[in-house]
Amino acid sequence: MSPTIRLSEATMDRFQxxxxxxxxxxxxxxxxxxxxxxxxLFFSAFESRYQTLRADLSA
Numbered sequence: 001m002s003p004t005i006r007l008s009e010a011t012m013d014r015f016q017x018x019x020x021x022x023x024x025x026x027x028x029x030x031x032x033x034x035x036x037x038x039x040x041l042f043f044s045a046f047e048s049r050y051q052t053l054r055a056d057l058s059a
Contacts, residue, residue: 002027 007015017027022029051058 012026015029018024018029019026
């Protein structure tokens with residue numbers, strides 16, 4: 001059984017358009033979007049911590 005999620009009509013329209021353009025399912029596109037967000041969050045945190053470390057001359 002697949003869970004149901006609520007999307008705004010505009011967001012669903014965007015995913016359906018992307019699905020038609022790419023030939024991939026909306027579910028696959030949602031998986032990819034979640035992966036991309038996780039990656040962005042990881043690298044944002046990494047960059048922030050790197051800048052903190054770089055500013056600490058004693059480190």
